[in-house]
Amino acid sequence: MSKLLVVGSVAIDSIKTPFGKRERSLGGSATHFSVSASFFTEVGVVAVVGGDFTSEDEAVFHQRKIDTSGLERVKDGKTFFWAGEYSFDLNTAHTLDTQLNVFGDFKPSLSPEAANAPFLFLGNIQPTLQREVRAQSKAKFVAMDTMNLWIDIARDELLKTIAEVDALIINDAEARQLAQESNLIKAAKAILKMGPKMLLVKRGEYGAAFFSNDTYFATPAFPVEDVADPTGAGDSFAGGFMGYLAQQEHVDDKAVRRAIIYGSVMASFNVEQFSCDRLRDLTHDDIMHRIHRFSEFTHFDLYPNFPANSKPGQKTAFAQVK
Amino acid sequence: MSKLLVVGSVAIDSIKTPFGKRERSLGGSATHFSVSASFFTEVGVVAVVGGDFTSEDEAVFHQRKIDTSGLERVKDGKTFFWAGEYSFDLNTAHTLDTQLNVFGDFKPSLSPEAANAPFLFLGNIQPTLQREVRAQSKAKFVAMDTMNLWIDIARDELLKTIAEVDALIINDAEARQLAQESNLIKAAKAILKMGPKMLLVKRGEYGAAFFSNDTYFATPAFPVEDVADPTGAGDSFAGGFMGYLAQQEHVDDKAVRRAIIYGSVMASFNVEQFSCDRLRDLTHDDIMHRIHRFSEFTHFDLYPNFPANSKPGQKTAFAQVK
Numbered sequence: 001m002s003k004l005l006v007v008g009s010v011a012i013d014s015i016k017t018p019f020g021k022r023e024r025s026l027g028g029s030a031t032h033f034s035v036s037a038s039f040f041t042e043v044g045v046v047a048v049v050g051g052d053f054t055s056e057d058e059a060v061f062h063q064r065k066i067d068t069s070g071l072e073r074v075k076d077g078k079t080f081f082w083a084g085e086y087s088f089d090l091n092t093a094h095t096l097d098t099q100l101n102v103f104g105d106f107k108p109s110l111s112p113e114a115a116n117a118p119f120l121f122l123g124n125i126q127p128t129l130q131r132e133v134r135a136q137s138k139a140k141f142v143a144m145d146t147m148n149l150w151i152d153i154a155r156d157e158l159l160k161t162i163a164e165v166d167a168l169i170i171n172d173a174e175a176r177q178l179a180q181e182s183n184l185i186k187a188a189k190a191i192l193k194m195g196p197k198m199l200l201v202k203r204g205e206y207g208a209a210f211f212s213n214d215t216y217f218a219t220p221a222f223p224v225e226d227v228a229d230p231t232g233a234g235d236s237f238a239g240g241f242m243g244y245l246a247q248q249e250h251v252d253d254k255a256v257r258r259a260i261i262y263g264s265v266m267a268s269f270n271v272e273q274f275s276c277d278r279l280r281d282l283t284h285d286d287i288m289h290r291i292h293r294f295s296e297f298t299h300f301d302l303y304p305n306f307p308a309n310s311k312p313g314q315k316t317a318f319a320q321v322k
Numbered sequence: 323m324s325k326l327l328v329v330g331s332v333a334i335d336s337i338k339t340p341f342g343k344r345e346r347s348l349g350g351s352a353t354h355f356s357v358s359a360s361f362f363t364e365v366g367v368v369a370v371v372g373g374d375f376t377s378e379d380e381a382v383f384h385q386r387k388i389d390t391s392g393l394e395r396v397k398d399g400k401t402f403f404w405a406g407e408y409s410f411d412l413n414t415a416h417t418l419d420t421q422l423n424v425f426g427d428f429k430p431s432l433s434p435e436a437a438n439a440p441f442l443f444l445g446n447i448q449p450t451l452q453r454e455v456r457a458q459s460k461a462k463f464v465a466m467d468t469m470n471l472w473i474d475i476a477r478d479e480l481l482k483t484i485a486e487v488d489a490l491i492i493n494d495a496e497a498r499q500l501a502q503e504s505n506l507i508k509a510a511k512a513i514l515k516m517g518p519k520m521l522l523v524k525r526g527e528y529g530a531a532f533f534s535n536d537t538y539f540a541t542p543a544f545p546v547e548d549v550a551d552p553t554g555a556g557d558s559f560a561g562g563f564m565g566y567l568a569q570q571e572h573v574d575d576k577a578v579r580r581a582i583i584y585g586s587v588m589a590s591f592n593v594e595q596f597s598c599d600r601l602r603d604l605t606h607d608d609i610m611h612r613i614h615r616f617s618e619f620t621h622f623d624l625y626p627n628f629p630a631n632s633k634p635g636q637k638t639a640f641a642q643v644k
Contacts, residue, residue, distance in 0.1 A: 089504045182411045184527070185547040205506070206528035207542060216619045218542035220529060225507040257622035295624055297538045300579035302617055 002044030004246040008123020010047040014083040029123035032232030036239030036266040038064035041246040046070035050077040077102035110136040119246040127158040143167035163195030222268035240266030265290040324366030326568040330445020332369040336405040351445030354554030358561025358588040360386035363568040368392035372399040399424035432458040441568040449480040465489035485517030544590035562588030
């Protein structure tokens, strides 16, 4: 049985970056999320595909032992299609074409088994659909993503959905837009008042910041020298985060912090090749090598000879204020 | 005798933000830098001011016991003036007016004592001047700042100057522009080939990243909820960084990492009020409180029960790759 269920899009992408081009790239939030999460736990995917979804596409899921029994197939329809282009800085995707196709009529329905998955991720789909899935699920921990489009055109529906989840995972522009507040700390406080217990803010190459009523955590990103395609970075981040939590089964502050580091590492792999090409063939050692490097490049000791119990005000190697 | 010398601008700023306005704000790179650094070590300032520089302005330096014997006074001239406005996101300053005034003829000359300061910071001034100061100094550790203007109009001079310093401290847009490379990791490698042993990249609200041939370190910023005026954030960051290193006297990887954290904390105070108003009255406890919070909000353990000797490949709480 899946420990982690994801509802979202499976897409065929056409992607152009300054460093390459791929006409037909398997993508979508549920794809990047589930492949990433599959390294940590048993994952099931709920999405819809058309007749153009090939056995080669499906093999990506099967190779990672992802449960595709929730993958609805519309033989006479076409899979959700997105064409995008990234400019030189790779930060912003310019959408060239979006064809909803079978995704336009997507009405996700959870099987009894899927409804029992203890962890649920609501990928970036229409907020009303997200809420319908939430209502069907018995998950004990639910996280969701969203995007600027829904904040713009479906704000009320979105707010209802946000109020019903444990964690909101969005990027920093979305957080500012949602809270209508440019300062991220203030925006986060406003968003936590909307209902979720946790807010995880994705900052792309700058890392991530986590907010709850009890804690704040921030981390830089894993440094990536060769970014081939940023598509799916946020979903693979969320996949690593949720996958790790589902594996640990309980969600506390320490597990959340580790989960963010795992998510960051998975995102760093995701962007190194098109689609899920880099993620698919990762080994345990590949992942753990970056996890250990993460620990090294973020580590600092407060004092030359770190006294474990030093407290503010104590005399230390720090200069006395003159 | 000063352990740390800074050469740069002392300015009168006129600043407007969405949250306030100050017609006459004491500013300039040397001002923010020296006030910040003064909490860690003995600082001397080399700069030029006009007849409009008041005893109240000077008291800011004296209060912090900053050596102003290198402050050249041109009684019949006017102090460097900058007027700027920040838009809602506070990230970008829009220059409304720049009057070089006495700064236009600034020819910094170091006294024998100033030349002996073991640490030197070359604030953002014309790169040829920076190099002339470098040549006069016997400092064992020299860092410098620069800006997009000099990268644009004085690239060759700038490259000569960069080749002669130990550390370059610039923001990420400048790093990308200098290296003509959008990927920051690649840009950093290219910049290290220009001569400096260290590159410290300021990322504003996202923190900082440090590069040398041996090490990489990255940190998020200290979260600031109420930003009154971002002016001088980078210089107060550099001041905390250099001030801490000058106090420790030796520059190694561990000291550099701590210095970056101290610099980040000083910058977080700097932006909370106009000019150096917030920095001026800090106490040891104020600073150490944020230093300890920094340690808390960036901390994570790799494993639920962190085994100190765990290595990649070892069996851990991490999921086996299926």
